[in-house]
Structures are given as C-alpha cells and as structure tokens.
Amino acid sequence: MSHIREGGYHHGDLKRALLEAGLQIVSERGIQGLTLREVARQAGVSHAAPYHHFADKAVLIEALTIKCFDSFAETLRGALAATPGSALNKLGAIGAAYLRFALEHPTAFRLMYRPELRKPIPIDPEAADEERTPVGRAGLTAYEIMLETVVACQQEDLFPPGDPTPLALTAWATVHGLATLLVDGSLKSGSAHPGAGQMGVEPEKIAWMIESVTRTLAVGLLKR
Amino acid sequence: MSHIREGGYHHGDLKRALLEAGLQIVSERGIQGLTLREVARQAGVSHAAPYHHFADKAVLIEALTIKCFDSFAETLRGALAATPGSALNKLGAIGAAYLRFALEHPTAFRLMYRPELRKPIPIDPEAADEERTPVGRAGLTAYEIMLETVVACQQEDLFPPGDPTPLALTAWATVHGLATLLVDGSLKSGSAHPGAGQMGVEPEKIAWMIESVTRTLAVGLLKR
DNA sequence: TGTACATCAGTGAACGCGCGTTCACTGATGTAC
DNA sequence: TGTACATCAGTGAACGCGCGTTCACTGATGTAC
Numbered sequence: 001m002s003h004i005r006e007g008g009y010h011h012g013d014l015k016r017a018l019l020e021a022g023l024q025i026v027s028e029r030g031i032q033g034l035t036l037r038e039v040a041r042q043a044g045v046s047h048a049a050p051y052h053h054f055a056d057k058a059v060l061i062e063a064l065t066i067k068c069f070d071s072f073a074e075t076l077r078g079a080l081a082a083t084p085g086s087a088l089n090k091l092g093a094i095g096a097a098y099l100r101f102a103l104e105h106p107t108a109f110r111l112m113y114r115p116e117l118r119k120p121i122p123i124d125p126e127a128a129d130e131e132r133t134p135v136g137r138a139g140l141t142a143y144e145i146m147l148e149t150v151v152a153c154q155q156e157d158l159f160p161p162g163d164p165t166p167l168a169l170t171a172w173a174t175v176h177g178l179a180t181l182l183v184d185g186s187l188k189s190g191s192a193h194p195g196a197g198q199m200g201v202e203p204e205k206i207a208w209m210i211e212s213v214t215r216t217l218a219v220g221l222l223k224r
Numbered sequence: 225m226s227h228i229r230e231g232g233y234h235h236g237d238l239k240r241a242l243l244e245a246g247l248q249i250v251s252e253r254g255i256q257g258l259t260l261r262e263v264a265r266q267a268g269v270s271h272a273a274p275y276h277h278f279a280d281k282a283v284l285i286e287a288l289t290i291k292c293f294d295s296f297a298e299t300l301r302g303a304l305a306a307t308p309g310s311a312l313n314k315l316g317a318i319g320a321a322y323l324r325f326a327l328e329h330p331t332a333f334r335l336m337y338r339p340e341l342r343k344p345i346p347i348d349p350e351a352a353d354e355e356r357t358p359v360g361r362a363g364l365t366a367y368e369i370m371l372e373t374v375v376a377c378q379q380e381d382l383f384p385p386g387d388p389t390p391l392a393l394t395a396w397a398t399v400h401g402l403a404t405l406l407v408d409g410s411l412k413s414g415s416a417h418p419g420a421g422q423m424g425v426e427p428e429k430i431a432w433m434i435e436s437v438t439r440t441l442a443v444g445l446l447k448r
Numbered sequence: 449t450g451t452a453c454a455t456c457a458g459t460g461a462a463c464g465c466g467c468g469t470t471c472a473c474t475g476a477t478g479t480a481c
Numbered sequence: 482t483g484t485a486c487a488t489c490a491g492t493g494a495a496c497g498c499g500c501g502t503t504c505a506c507t508g509a510t511g512t513a514c
Contacts, residue, residue, distance in 0.1 A: 014490075014491085031340065035467065036467080036468065037468080045491070045492090046492050047467095047469095047492095047493090048470080048471090048491075048493075049490075049491050052489080052490055052491070056469080057469095113404070113405075114408060115409045116254060116255065116256060139410045140410070165436065166436035167440060169402075169436060169440075170398060170437045170440040170444070172401070172405070173397075173398050173401035173437055174397050174398040174401055175397075175401070176401040176405060177397035177398055177400040177402070177403075178401070180400065180401060180404050181397060184337055184339055186337060186363045186364070209393060212389065212394070213394045215390070216391060216393075217394055219444070220440075221440070221444055224448055259501085261500065269458070269459090270460065271500095271501090271502095272458075272459070272503080272504090273458050275502075275503085276457055276458070280502080
C-alpha cells in the first residue's frame with residue numbers, strides 16, 4: 001500500500017478509479033447507464049475486476065452516492081463560509097448553491113435523492129431505528145446546514161422565534177422542490193405561465209425563477 | 225367496437241386492461257417492475273399481445289403517465305371545488321390534496337415527474353417550441369391550478385398584487401419539494417431535527433410536517 | 449337465415465441483447481529466509 | 482542479494498436471467514351476398 005508509484009500496484013488505485021468512472025458515467029450517460037460492466041469498461045478493466053473492491057453493484061452505488069453527498073455538503077458549507085453579512089444572506093447563498101449544484105450535476109443530484117437505486121432496505125430489527133444508513137444520514141446534511149442558518153436568523157431577530165423546524169423544513173422543501181422541477185424538466189421548456197409565450201430553456205429564465213422563488217421564500221419567512 | 229358485450233371482442237377491452245395492469249404494477253412493484261411482459265402477464269395475456277395496442281413500451285408508459293396526470297388533476301380540481309371560504313383556504317386544500325395524492329400514490333407520482341422513463345426526446349425542429357408533448361402539458365396542470373388560486377388570493381387582497389408567477393412558483397416548489405422528500409424517503413425515517421430523538425415513520429409526524437410547511441408557506445405569501 | 453370470406457386480436461416460439469455474478473486461471477507483487 | 486513461496490489484483494469464459502421485439506400462425510368476430 002505504501003509502495004504505490006505511477007501505475008502502482010497492479011492497476012494502481014482501481015477502487016478510486018472505479019468510483020471516478022462511476023461518477024463520469026452518471027454525469028454523461030445518466031443513471032440508466034450506470035452498470036457494473038460499464039464502470040469497468042470506463043476504468044479500462046475487465047468486467048469482473050470490480051468484484052475485488054465492491055461486493056456487488058449495490059455497494060458500488062452506495063459508495064458513489066456518499067461521494068456525491070460529500071461534495072454536495074462541501075459546496076453548501078463553502079457557500080455558507082464565503083458569504084458575509086446577515087444570516088439571511090447566508091441562507092440565500094445556501095439556497096442558491098443548492099440549486100446551482102442540482103443544475104450542474106443533475107444526475108448526481110438524482111443519485112442522492114432517489115431511494116430505488118439503492119439496496120432493498122436490510123430489515124435489521126436490532127439496530128433498526130438506532131442508526132440510519134450512511135446514505136440516510138448524508139441525506140439530512142443539507143437540511144442540517146439550513147437548520148443551523150435558520151436558527152442564526154432567529155438569533156438575529158430576523159425570523160420569528162420558537163421551533164425552527166417548520167421554517168427550516170419549509171426552506172428545504174422549497175429549494176429542493178424547485179431543484180427537482182428544474183432538474184427533471186417540468187419547468188425547463190415551454191411556458192410556465194399559460195399565455196406568456198414560450199419560455200424556452202434559456203438560462204436567464206431559469207435564473208429568474210431561482211431568483212423569484214428564493215426571494216419570495218426569504219421574504220415569507222421574515223418576522224412580521 | 226359497438227358490439228362489446230361481456231368478454232367482448234376477443235379479450236374485450238385489452239387496451240384498457242393493459243393500462244389498468246400497468247397502474248397496478250406501478251403501485252405494487254414500483255417503476256422498476258413496469259415491464260411490457262409483466263403488464264401482459266398481469267392482464268392474463270401473452271407477452272406479444274400488447275403490440276396490437278401500443279407500438280412499443282414507451283408508448284404504453286406515456287399513456288400510463290397521462291392517466292396518472294388526469295387522475296391527479298381531477299383530485300386537485302375536486303379539492304378546489306369542495307373547499308368553501310377564502311381563496312387562501314382553497315390554496316391550502318390544493319396543497320394538502322397534492323401531498324395526499326403523492327403519499328397515497330407514490331409511484332404514480334414518480335411516473336409523472338420523472339423524465340427518464342419516457343422516450344428520448346424526438347428532436348423535431350419543426351414543431352419544436354410550438355407544441356409541448358401531451359405529458360409536458362399535463363405536467364403543468366397542477367401549476368396552473370395553483371396559479372389560478374393564487375390570482376384569486378390577490379383579487380381578495382390577501383396576497384400582494386403584481387405578477388402572480390413568483391408566488392405560484394414558490395407555492396408549487398414548496399409543495400412539490402415536500403412531496404418529493406416524503407415520497408423518496410429522505411424525511412420518512414430517522415430524525416429530521418438532530419437531537420430531537422427518533423421520528424420514525426409515524427403518520428402523525430408526516431401529518432405534522434405537512435401541516436407545518438403548508439402553514440408556514442401560506443403565512444409567508446400573505447400581504448404584509 | 450346461411451354461407452364464404454376478410455379482418456384482426458391474441459398465441460407461442462424464437463431472436464439478440466446486456467446485464468450481474470461466478471469461477472478457475474495467471475501473473476505481478478510482496479515477504480521470509 | 483537471491484531464491485521460494487504466499488498473496489492478491491485482474492482476466493476471460495461461462496452461467497442464467499428477463500427483457501423488448503419480431504414473426505408466422507390460428508381462431509374468433511364481423512360483413513357481403
């Protein structure tokens with residue numbers, strides 16, 4: 001392991017290479033194209049080779065999903081850290097980062113928020129409620145970041161005091177919903193406002209939607 | 225055609241039977257289980273029979289999707305018509321109906337809002353922007369209903385005047401986002417509020433989330 | 449009403465496909481002496 | 482440093498599977514006379 005040089009140990013770092021191949025396939029060919037054989041092909045290796053690194057396809061997919069969540073969380077935390085000013089500013093930046101990530105990495109986004117790609121739930125009555133799956137925990141990271149920031153908004157007296165959960169849930173739902181509608185195409189073409197003419201897929205229109213919705217949301221959450 | 229009696233013409237009404245079988249499969253076995261052969265099996269017919277009614281699998285799926293959208297739109301319009309009082313009441317009822325539908329028919333909901341199940345977009349530069357696909361049009365019905373009701377809220381001086389689009393978009397995104405998170409399981413188990421203990425899958429918790437979010441949304445949209 | 453014929457819905461065998469997974473193997477790498 | 486051996490990453494053939502789709506067929510239904 002300590003002897004990895006160029007080319008390294010046999011292939012070198014096949015495990016990492018397989019994960020990278022998986023990410024590339026997911027982003028280029030979509031989730032449908034994510035097969036074990038294709039991953040191996042992309043990594044330049046025989047189709048049986050991945051079995052030395054992943055027990056089966058589900059394990060590979062789970063690892064990929066966690067990778068996506070990690071980079072997603074990093075993006076959100078980056079936006080949070082890079083934004084000066086009020087907590088409301090920060091919340092807006094997080095929402096914008098959320099939407100940007102979804103639009104730039106649509107299939108990664110799908111991979112994260114779709115359960116049916118992953119293994120059938122291992123019914124384990126022992127640890128059942130005690131521990132979420134790694135993916136389950138990762139799925140809440142975005143929410144937790146938003147919750148923190150909502151609490152900060154309360155502390156700055158911008159949001160009404162009390163249980164922050166409804167506020168944070170609403171914020172998450174709104175941003176996630178817009179992301180979903182955009183990523184899955186329901187809002188991407190044609191007219192969203194009947195009689196308003198063709199909207200097309202123009203990025204300005206999408207930017208306008210994001211801007212409108214996040215502003216409406218932020219104003220709505222403010223203390224009255 | 226006019227001579228259909230019991231048992232009818234050969235099978236009778238295989239086309240309808242196939243669609244119903246498809247809906248049942250989609251609701252029982254999920255979208256993965258929706259194969260042409262399984263549909264035929266469920267309808268009690270050989271696997272080649274569907275080809276007399278649908279050109280290929282994609283056409284069957286499109287027809288199914290439209291059926292789901294129809295019943296969805298009917299549900300929403302029903303909620304709208306059945307709810308007395310202010311337009312705000314009605315908007316709340318629509319949101320609740322939206323969420324109830326998604327939770328009761330999760331796979332129908334997925335079928336409607338997921339593009340990758342349908343045919344690769346036929347690139348038709350002629351009618352390109354002119355006409356949306358039937359499914360594309362159906363996908364906006366929910367939004368249109370919400371838009372109407374938002375406009376009614378403005379007319380009753382409950383919502384701020386001006387372009388209703390941002391308000392309606394926000395409402396749609398919020399409701400759709402919560403529906404998506406619930407249906408895809410991100411919110412269904414474990415704790416949404418870290419440190420708040422286990423939430424479990426209890427329906428009361430889900431009802432509470434729906435209630436919290438729709439209330440927060442409605443209050444947020446109100447004129448200040 | 450009865451007969452001959454055309455139509456058309458459903459059958460069952462067959463096709464090729466890519467998939468996930470298994471298995472005996474081979475050959476490169478690391479290690480003990 | 483050199484040799485013998487154990488380990489382990491990657492190979493390639495093979496498996497069974499269910500899928501979408503095609504095709505020649507058959508047998509029931511409807512229609513013309």
